[in-house]
Amino acid sequence: MHTPEELLLQSEVILRKLAQHLRFLEAERVMLYASLPDEVQTLSFLETWRHRKTVILPTVVGDDIIPVELAENVEFAEGDFHIPEPQNHPYTGDFDLIVVPGMAFDKAGHRLGRGKGYYDRFLSQHPQVYTIGLCFDFQLLPEVPFEPHDCLINDVITL
Numbered sequence: 479m480h481t482p483e484e485l486l487l488q489s490e491v492i493l494r495k496l497a498q499h500l501r502f503l504e505a506e507r508v509m510l511y512a513s514l515p516d517e518v519q520t521l522s523f524l525e526t527w528r529h530r531k532t533v534i535l536p537t538v539v540g541d542d543i544i545p546v547e548l549a550e551n552v553e554f555a556e557g558d559f560h561i562p563e564p565q566n567h568p569y570t571g572d573f574d575l576i577v578v579p580g581m582a583f584d585k586a587g588h589r590l591g592r593g594k595g596y597y598d599r600f601l602s603q604h605p606q607v608y609t610i611g612l613c614f615d616f617q618l619l620p621e622v623p624f625e626p627h628d629c630l631i632n633d634v635i636t637l
Contacts, residue, residue: 488614488637489519495635496577501608505574507532509545512562517579518612524548537563543600545569573607578631583611587630588622601629608632
């Protein structure tokens with residue numbers, strides 16, 4: 479079991495790697511996520527990059543992810559699953575990069591989410607966009623179960 483402090487330290491290392499990733503450096507419009515306690519902690523990363531890039535976050539409406547831009551003065555409210563969601567109009571532009579959380583990943587690009595298929599449905603609508611998964615070292619497994627409709631992740635960043 480890892481302490482919150484250990485997960486925060488791992489998160490900082492993982493997010494430094496993301497910030498140095500060529501796809502992130504080149505991207506102007508990046509979809510990130512506001513983290514839950516058991517995910518790579520992104521909240522300070524969001525604050526750093528929201529002033530340098532167009533940062534889009536997922537919100538959940540019904541069974542779908544609705545992207546919302548994290549603009550300058552946008553406030554957060556607790557959404558489904560206790561996820562902090564920005565309160566803004568839906569984002570309708572393009573994405574250069576989509577960064578996704580997961581419960582587990584494997585090196586082949588399979589991702590295990592929370593079982594509702596939100597990201598698979600969303601990513602299937604954006605097949606041309608490069609995707610990066612973020613995970614702690616213990617979440618990178620030799621193999622993750624997958625189904626034919628699951629979307630592969632292009633790259634996974636961990637410790």
